[in-house]
Amino acid sequence: MRTLIEGAGHRAVVTAHQPGFLVNHAGRGLYTEGLRILEEQVADHRDVDTLLREAAGFRMGPFELLDLTGLDVSSKVMTSIYEQFQHEPRFRPSSLVPPRVAAGLFGR
DSSP states (O other): OHHHHHHTTOOOOOOOSOSSOHHHHHHHHHHHHHHHHHHTTSSOHHHHHHHHHHTTOOSSOHHHHHHHHOHHHHHHHHHHHHHHTTTOGGGOOOTTHHHHHHTTOOOO
16 A cells, blocks of 8 residues: 555555544544634634744644635534544534535635
């Protein structure tokens, strides 16, 4: 498998068997915490994205990334990770996402 992945120009990473891809597992923390910041009205989404890009060195903030990947896709992944980790509170999906998905507001 490593040969196939690296042959396609990607870097292979070997992980323990867990639900979701490693990037989804790690990204859920970024997304869910960013969404929690909005739920709790701590900061505006633009400020969170700017802070993570300019001060923390991320290429994109969580909301820019959600916009790129699409809330329809991200919502399903967030729910799947939450369910597969037996409703672990740190993976609880945001209540802000379902109404936007229902309205067809997926992002770019």
